[in-house]
Amino acid sequence: MTNVFDDPRITAVGLLFEVHAGLSARFTAQLEEHGFSAVEFEVITRLARSPGNQLRMTDLAAQTSLSTSGVTRVVDRMERDGLLTRRACPNDRRSSYAVVTPKGMQQLDETLPGHLQMIEQWFTGQLDPQALDALLDGLRRVRDAVHPCATAGSTDVAPEQETAAGGTPRP
Template identity: 35%
Template sequence: MRLAAWTAFLLAHSRLMEVLEEELRLAHAMSMAEYDVLHHLAQAPGGRLRMRELADALLYTTSGITRLLDRMTSAGLVLREASSTDRRVVYAEITAKGRSRFREAARTHLAGIQKHFGSSLLDDEVGPVTGFMRRLADPGQH
């Protein structure tokens, strides 16, 4: 029974992520990875994070986040700035263009989440599913 739940979870996650990514690509020419970067930066104080913090939040390697930010910097969505007090630290910061693109994409993304996930969740399932997902996400907190 638990293996069936695990398999269903993996399949559902894979299908949902493919659909949500395709919606972002078609409507905004944006990947899910780019959306996630903009989301984290938009939520951060001052719209900026250390590159290492951003990589950790997105489960990226340092080189992986660097390559992604190279593309996003070229597109004018983010800036990179070296710390004035520590040469080892580089910040990623969302630009005005990045904020605008994020707001546009967020409408599409949130509508997709509601359409493809939220609408399938019955009212009496919301609490138990939320509790279970929180335990999975952070087992030490529950």
């Protein structure tokens, strides 16, 4: 039987997903040595790169792969561990900010060098600069297509225009 799964499209996706899984596993292992889960690291990173080391819960959810309820729980845990604090929003009493504490920043600072080294070792360092550029350029174009609002909290993006096989806006 001629295998339908040799279709280059399937292979392409398989490749991308395997790379993601592989890198995730490596990173998770290293992050846990520093007391972070993958999600926690993503959260604290997004916060730390934002002005004032803080972000509203909703915006945090939009920037991460989490739902708002997911963000609530993660921030719960990290607040219990002293890495974050909640701060009331002065303008809007419904909103609250998640803020990185000094302890959180310190733990992040201890984690980052090793993390960067891991990236270098397993990802960027595997390719010569030219090939890496090509890879990133391709990824960027796919990202722009597939990930409409990568930077919530700052600028909003034009409403996406579906082409065919339309449907499900976004979860």
